[in-house]
């Protein structure tokens with residue numbers, strides 16, 4: 159497949175989702191049939207490789223405006239009831255890795271609430287349509303995670319509208335490059351900590367007031383946790399904190415029958431990277447230094463979010479599930 163045809167393929171997959179948003183019920187049925195007939199996963203060898211186009215966007219960016227559009231599994235993820243009847247809240251569920259998890263959770267039989275920023279409403283609408291196309295309940299709760307007040311209200315709204323909460327996926331994050339520590343302002347440092355460390359802490363605390371035996375918290379760390387890049391050191395610190403938080407909280411909650419796991423991605427093709435998370439130079443060669451020689455697509459990591467929450471993996475808690483294209487694991 160040529161680069162152009164690969165892009166057309168991904169754009170076509172994404173358009174299926176986009177169409178479902180604008181045309182309502184009829185196209186929801188179309189999206190449903192896309193999910194139901196999603197029997198042939200894309201050949202990973204056909205995914206785009208570096209050099210990538212460097213079409214940057216203002217933060218927080220939209221998946222629907224990326225070139226090439228990421229593959230979140232819209233037309234390929236096929237479920238088998240692994241999360242049947244579960245009720246999940248996914249932060250950053252509008253795009254990227256969170257969207258891939260939301261699609262997978264719905265196709266595994268879960269009702270799903272997603273949180274995102276108000277500017278991301280167009281992306282969120284696509285995800286809501288895809289969840290509803292599976293016959294699952296979809297709840298959209300926009301809002302900024304940088305305050306405890308909103309985090310508490312988000313958990314309350316999600317639990318009320320879903321009728322309870324079994325899975326919390328802490329996935330939202332802020333990643334903005336700076337060439338030197340001298341240029342990391344206290345304001346950026348604070349925003350990064352609030353979004354990436356405080357919010358998972360506040361959300362977990364609020365969710366645990368409502369969670370019972372069998373519930374799961376799935377955090378998002380990164381290969382950056384153990385191997386930080388200089389230009390995102392402030393962000394990398396937060397992924398290390400989340401990794402550590404995962405292991406500590408898992409110990410506290412094991413006796414309650416509640417598990418806590420984390421997924422640690424390597425380089426993935428998402429809005430985070432084109433909206434200030436990577437320099438132009440890094441984006442062009444994104445993932446080139448991994449043994450796979452390319453960035454991952456969100457569809458390729460969704461299964462780890464399912465595994466991290468799957469009741470069958472009942473002995474797995476405090477675990478870090480990695481997907482780095484061959485570059486090893488965080489500590």
Ligand code: NAD
Nearest residue numbers: 250253254255274302303329330331378380425426428430
């Ligand atoms: P993404 O841009 O698609 O998702 C990040 C989301 O964070 C946004 O969609 C946005 O909704 C949310 N967000 C940011 N600030 C927020 C705020 N103040 N309030 C509410 N929501 C806010 O990018 P992604 O790459 O899919 O990121 C998902 C997770 O994956 C993050 O935790 C990131 O650290 C992690 N990760 C990504 C990569 C990668 O290469 N893409 C690598 C390692 C880890």
Ligand code: MG
Nearest residue numbers: 252253278429
């Ligand atoms: Mg987004």
